[in-house]
Amino acid sequence: MNLLLLSSSRVAGGGYLEHAREAIGDLLGACRTVHFAPYALASHDAYTEQVRAGLAPFGVSVVGLHQLDEPRAAIEDADVLFVGGGNSFRLLKSLQRLGLLEPVRRRVEAGALRYLGSSAGTNMACPTLRTTNDMPIVQPDSFASLGLIPFQINPHYFDPGPGSTHMGETREQRIAEFLEENDVPVLGLREGAWLRRRERQLYLDGRAGARLFRRGAAPEALQPGADLSWLLDVPARFDHPA
């Protein structure tokens, strides 16, 4: 297992994937080709071009899965899969329609396929879509996603501004509602932060850190460098009302 799960593809003032360049280089290693899943955005060609430019410093070639006749077969030979951000409902529905979830999961778990996700692509690595921030613009067959880790991530995590008068739920309140229905840890990953998994080791890295939410416990602030390998052993109980 070799995963890099970014909260966001950029941070304020920075270019696309720029803030995570070193970590991406580490994930890619000697791989020369990256397969890219552009389905979270509507314009697949333009999105693939953006990724090609973003990964240019690594000298890799980027293959857009949407340009292939048999994307499912291509996964069987791929070394690295990048699943980009956008709308996670649209992304999951596409991955389901194309039959990509099973081969991606199998090959990542076997250590044959490295996985890079950002934002919605990071949502896909969780057991379900249930902690996305996105609008449910289309209806996937199921909320079940790849499950490359056994807990949930909330990307783009942020705390409300002190002067906010907005009456909608804060991000923390939304996650508290998730915990009312599911006994599963949620890692609120701030923009600029990421998770790195290698086999049974899991670390928080990047900048800005994260907050960990668990049922019945106060939220816990986590700093870059935190060893979160223990989270791989916490049982996940979905549809388990408090």
Add this chain to the structure above:
Amino acid sequence: MNLLLLSSSRVAGGGYLEHAREAIGDLLGACRTVHFAPYALASHDAYTEQVRAGLAPFGVSVVGLHQLDEPRAAIEDADVLFVGGGNSFRLLKSLQRLGLLEPVRRRVEAGALRYLGSSAGTNMACPTLRTTNDMPIVQPDSFASLGLIPFQINPHYFDPGPGSTHMGETREQRIAEFLEENDVPVLGLREGAWLRRRERQLYLDGRAGARLFRRGAAPEALQPGADLSWLLDVPARFDHPA
């Protein structure tokens, strides 16, 4: 048809339902009992007490549907249904599980049941859940909701602050993504605003106004008092990629 669809149950600095007191009184008319659907929040009893206090100025009695053995049968005799806010996925899943969508839709359309919604309750009045802001903490059988109006509402609509450095999508970007997949108007209803439908007449009212989003058109600013009856005749085409 007699509907009052609030963006939010309160505005900054105000009490529960306070800002819409006059409009609620107008909807209630001479009705003496309000049936309340508390399913969007986890604590049904506490929520029903809150609503009882909020509607106390009208001298009505409030019946929590969750306290009844046969909520579905109760809908057949109800005069007014209030569907309160919270998590719209949890709400829709409950309404589906209890078989309430069909009788509510039928009786509201027949003019026998008045409908008051706020936030998630307003989402329920739309054809689908697809323009909610909520986290998908549970998976409903389908995103199809009541369809008491033929277009979508986005409650708690707001524009991003000018100094925001957050990289997540703005509300306007989220609605633009919805329009990429669905050719259906979306009314972004600001907190403090509401829609009032009586038969074939539909008006925007309250404070703060709304923004109307349609595929291929610039967003349109709407002021309180705007006659939106024409929106009842615009065809809705879901799963219709641009």
